[in-house]
Amino acid sequence: QQQVKQSPQSLIVQKGGISIINCAYENTAFDYFPWYQQFPGKGPALLIAIRPDVSEKKEGRFTISFNKSAKQFSLHIMDSQPGDSATYFCAASGTNDYKLSFGAGTTVTVRA
Amino acid sequence: NAGVTQTPKFRVLKTGQSMTLLCAQDMNHEYMYWYRQDPGMGLRLIHYSVGEGTTAKGEVPDGYNVSRLKKQNFLLGLESAAPSQTSVYFCASKEYSEQYFGPGTRLTVT
Numbered sequence: 001q002q003q004v005k006q007s008p009q010s011l012i013v014q015k016g017g018i019s020i021i022n023c024a025y026e027n028t029a030f031d032y033f034p035w036y037q038q039f040p041g042k043g044p045a046l047l048i049a050i051r052p053d054v055s056e057k058k059e060g061r062f063t064i065s066f067n068k069s070a071k072q073f074s075l076h077i078m079d080s081q082p083g084d085s086a087t088y089f090c091a092a093s094g095t096n097d098y099k100l101s102f103g104a105g106t107t108v109t110v111r112a
Numbered sequence: 113n114a115g116v117t118q119t120p121k122f123r124v125l126k127t128g129q130s131m132t133l134l135c136a137q138d139m140n141h142e143y144m145y146w147y148r149q150d151p152g153m154g155l156r157l158i159h160y161s162v163g164e165g166t167t168a169k170g171e172v173p174d175g176y177n178v179s180r181l182k183k184q185n186f187l188l189g190l191e192s193a194a195p196s197q198t199s200v201y202f203c204a205s206k207e208y209s210e211q212y213f214g215p216g217t218r219l220t221v222t
């Protein structure tokens with residue numbers, strides 16, 4: 001049973017558009033919410049992460065929005081570029097967790 | 113500083129054969145993990161280790177064994193490979209929050 005539910009499974013966006021990926025969780029003990037980016041043939045790499053003390057975190061064109069009461073968080077990719085085409089995973093863990101719970105992944109394709 | 117490395121990169125096994133996947137990290141991390149990645153399933157944790165000499169089961173441990181005899185190495189073994197173990201396997205290590213992943217091993221069991 002996946003502890004973090006991610007949607008959509010895939011999305012296609014035009015260059016310059018906004019990509020939005022959503023994740024939901026049930027475990028209220030989660031307090032660390034990272035997003036990983038994976039290019040074909042490579043391992044995932046940390047893209048951006050947020051803790052529940054803030055509702056939004058921005059790094060360049062990537063923004064995490066966090067809604068603690070709804071137990072949801074999302075990744076927004078602004079001004080999407082073909083180089084952003086990748087699979088994105090959301091994840092969550094608690095303070096005393098050694099491990100991350102991953103979402104199923106979203107494949108983003110940015111068309112030029 | 114190579115980070116996390118995995119060997120081999122590709123392998124084809126016949127049903128019933130055994131093999132060991134090697135993960136090595138040069139960041140002196142305490143925690144190490146083995147995941148499998150299958151289409152539509154995300155990353156599923158097989159086994160993990162919180163330090164040298166320790167191992168623990170993850171979500172999908174059946175059919176796999178692990179050992180962490182040295183802090184820098186984490187081995188994943190398949191004693192009797194099955195077609196259901198066809199997957200891409202990733203190793204990761206971490207010290208604080210961020211997990212660092214290796215490049216993966218693509219395993220096919222025929």
